[in-house]
Amino acid sequence: MGQYQRLLLIINPTLRQSPAIPHAGALATASGATLHIVALVKSLHILALLEEGNRATARAAYLKDQDDWLHDQAQRLRASGIEVTAETAWSDDLERDILDHVTEWQPDLLIKQVQHESLLKRTFFTPLDWHLLRHCPVPIYLVGAQGHALPRKIVAAIDTATDSPQRNELNERIIQQAERLALQCDAELHLLVASDISAEFLGDAGGGGLMLGELTLQLRRDLERSFQRSANHFSVPSERRHFIKGGPVKVLAEFAHQHQIDVIVMGRNQSSGLEKLIGSTTEHVLYQASCSVLAV
Incomplete structure (x- = not known):
């Protein structure tokens, strides 16, 4: 079944x-x-x-x-x-x-x-798909303009920047959903993390006397180790593990285009504060990536 x-x-x-x-x-x-x-x-x-x-x-x-x-x-x-x-x-x-x-x-x-809305309209009105991502109680499969009807390539996009129980649980659910979908469709499964270590994040992190470049390298290594642990846990082959520098929206859109990905599996959280106004990573990926998005 x-x-x-x-x-x-x-x-x-x-x-x-x-x-x-x-x-x-x-x-x-x-x-x-x-x-x-x-x-x-x-x-x-x-x-x-x-x-x-x-x-x-x-x-x-x-x-x-x-x-x-x-x-x-x-x-x-x-x-x-x-x-x-x-x-x-x-x-x-x-x-x-x-x-x-x-x-x-x-x-x-x-x-x-996916119901595409112009940037001008999104400035004044929250798109329907964003409302559904925030309020729908079940996973949502938002069909993009490109990609095979039965997925052949799937990428699970996780976030290893924080090590909270909630984040770890969501990452596990994302990978499980992607893995099951891949098995069901006989599709190729990839695992991806976009590493975006900003100067603002580094300023809050504290460096214990480390220079900025050293701290950046140390943080990136910590994120990559966490990513590799997740990949090992789910037995993702090394050639399908992707730890990429850059902002998540840009990285995911470019990766999906370059690798002809059919579905990106991502997490969705309840938006609040500024994110509620400008949209989350998952919400913005809908307009940047032409493939489908499965939001968990």
Whole structure:
């Protein structure tokens, strides 16, 4: 039995070339999971210009068109052996409706296509995907624009900068999720840490008389040792261990592009303070990396 038994896919039915359905279908096939697809349709403001009777007729016809298309997609998945159910509904509050469906269906994984927002819009409004990363109670698989529907290369991105029990537990969950996904999909698993030792961090660390360069080297060695212990614990081959200098977002985006990674598995924490305003590493990777992201 695979690690996923119930998958919930949320789609925008107007994006009919979305890769989300093939990705969900491939994961369902690999894991033997059931798949429930929910097409949430945003209200059409232009319908408000019509007379009330015409408006109701137009709404019903529009929703039926989307529902007919969705059930055709579901039937194609059933023909390939997947147990699929599907529904179409209007939505005036996407975050609330998605989380309500998560509560109702209790999936092992929520699947959704990444919804790209411009930098200007992100400055004033928190993107829907960021809200889901912060509030969804189950792991989220956010489908990117590129990558194989059934992953062939997966990278687990962990953080060894702190040695707290909470951080260690999250790192272990990230690696376990990535390892299980890789086994299920017969994919290649990589482990990565981005080492970004800033001057501000060094200033707080204290050096016991060490010069700045010596302290930087000592800290980096400590981080790498911690990384190697994690890699040894999960028996990651040496050629698939990557300890890279640089900021996490830039490092992950470039690594995913250069190595044709299909999925980055990352952790997500409750955001607070400045991070809640500007977004976490995982949230920003959504817009920098073109592959999919599995947030644990």
